[in-house]
Amino acid sequence: MTTLHLGSKTWVTLNTHRVTHEIIVKRGSITNGRSAYPIASDIVSHSGRSLVLPTAQWSEKRRVMHHLLSGSALKKYGEFQEIESTQMLAEYIFKPKEWYRNHYRYANSVIHRIALGERFIMSAQNLANTQRIVAEFTRSIGASIIDWFPALSRLPRFMQPWRGYWEKVGQFHLDVYRSWWDPVKKQIDDGTAPPSFARDGLLSPNAKFSGDDQEAMYVTLQLIEAGSDTTREVLNCFVMAALCYPNKFQRLRDEIDKVCGSNAERLPVLADLENIPYVHAYAKELLRWRPIFISTPDHMLTEDLEFEGYLFPAGTCFAINEIAVSYECESPTEFIPERWLDGKEMDITHGLWQFGGGRRICVGYKLGQRSLFLNIARLAYCFDYHATGPYNSKHMNYEKTGEPFPVMPTIRSEAHRELILREAKDAGVLEEAQLEYESIPDWVPEY
Incomplete structure (x- = not known):
């Protein structure tokens, strides 16, 4: 553990699996x-994003989101995931240079359909808005000295020059949230909305959600925001x-071929979850090898x-040092999926903390x-990957809308190819998969 004094806050980083489990999981009732965060939560999020809310405001939102992503609901969402995945494969055929946008469209469309009940056409403007919102929100967490000295937010307004920005x-x-929410809310009010989390999990009388309309909007749309990006x-x-590791990729393919056939007999489906453990191990190693989050939001006592001989007063904040914990293994810089073939590979949170932990664990981890x-x-x-230029395996260009690194996928x-096109036609997504993406507008704010 490492103690850091950041402004008026005391943070303790947890640098091993053992202390993380002991404090975040076993003591979860007092570390949740x-x-x-006066800037990131109160101003930028209008006190609506659950991720940065204190326990009293978070608990009710957590309850309804947990219901959304329960085991029975996951089976219902499986159809959405398979349809959108089939479209993504077809997009790989028609738009191979846009492979990274194909990934984004898939992720956004699945969570949008779950949350709001309708398939989502990812326009260039919506893509830019989503990227901008995610980037601005994550950057706002701790970006201002006010979040480290929260008492400064109580100064008279004329003494807060930072507020305007x-x-x-x-x-x-x-405004972006409203542009997505208001049409759906109107359909719900009119009785014409399809089944969705917004309709059935929040605004239905049976849901017993105690929040107002804006709280319901934030609960719903933060799912889209988080689920699209990760x-x-x-x-x-x-x-x-x-x-980087073609031999591991080949083993992955060999394991899939054992179940689906090497001659394009059928696509893998969610019913294969228990039949190809190496895929789960591969996913877990991706999260360990290149963690999406270098640290978790704080867990405050x-x-x-x-x-163990240390006394931490109430108000102390614990944060998981994801890099240190992820590298607490043999040959940490190497990509070795086999390290996860331990009988727990189907539990993506076992031995990993990328979804957080304890009572604050991400409610969507099973869907993810x-x-x-x-x-x-x-x-x-279905696809092979070939580099088309030099790249750095430790760097991806997430900050801009261009290609993360130079690569070209090719059909196996x-x-x-025929299997994908046939499946896309049967799913009714073949024509949509052929549509060209619009140019993405610049989302960098002008102010």
Whole structure:
């Protein structure tokens, strides 16, 4: 453990699996708080994003989101995931240079359909808005000295020159959210909306959600925001691993061929979850090898804690040092999926902390695991990857809308091409997969 004094806050980073499990999981009843974030939470998020809310405001939102992503619901969402994945494979055929945008469209469309009940056409503007919102929100967490000295947020307004900038950021987020939410809300009010989390999990009388309309909007749309970005980033890392470790990629393909046939007999499906353990191990190693998050949001103590001779007062914040914990293994810089073939490979949170932990663990981790299994298996089954220029395996260009690194996917065989096109036609997504993407507008704010 390492103690850091950041402004008026005391943070303790957890640098090993053991202490992380002991404090975040075993002591989860008193380490599930969040410290105050006047900028990231109060202003940018209008106190709506659960990720940075204190326990009292978070609990009700957590309850309804947990219901959304329960085991029975996951089976219902499986159809959405397989349809959108089939479209992504067809997009790989028609738009191979846009492979990274194909990943993003898949991830966004699945979670959009679950949350709002309708298939989502990822326009260039919506893509730019989504990327901008994610980037601005994540950057706002701790970006201002005010988040480290929360008492400064209580100064008279004329003594807060920073507020103007962050209020513009927060207003942009609110306006984009409203542009997505209001049409769906109107359909729900009119009784014409399809089944969705918004309709059935929040606004139905049976849901018993105690929040107002804006709280319901944030609960719903933060799912889209989070679910869109993380899945596509892991799939991008999958492509990088395919370039860097072709022998591991070949073993992955061999394991899939044993179940689906090497001659394009059928696509992998979610019913294969228990039949190809190496795919799960591959997904877990991607998250360990190239962690999406270098640290977790803080877990604040809600009461004093004595732990192995140390006394931590209430208000102390614990954060998981994802890089240190991920590298607590043999040959940590190497990509070795076999390290996860331990009988627990189907639990993507076992031995990993990329989804957080304890009572604050990401409610969508099971949905995310199913998406990773399905798409890693299908992409490895159907496509090869070849670098088209120099690249750095430790760097991906996430900050801009251009290609993360130079690569070209190619179809494995003509039989695999025919399989994909046939499945896309049967799923009713073949024509849509052929549509060209629009040029993405610049999303960098002008203020």
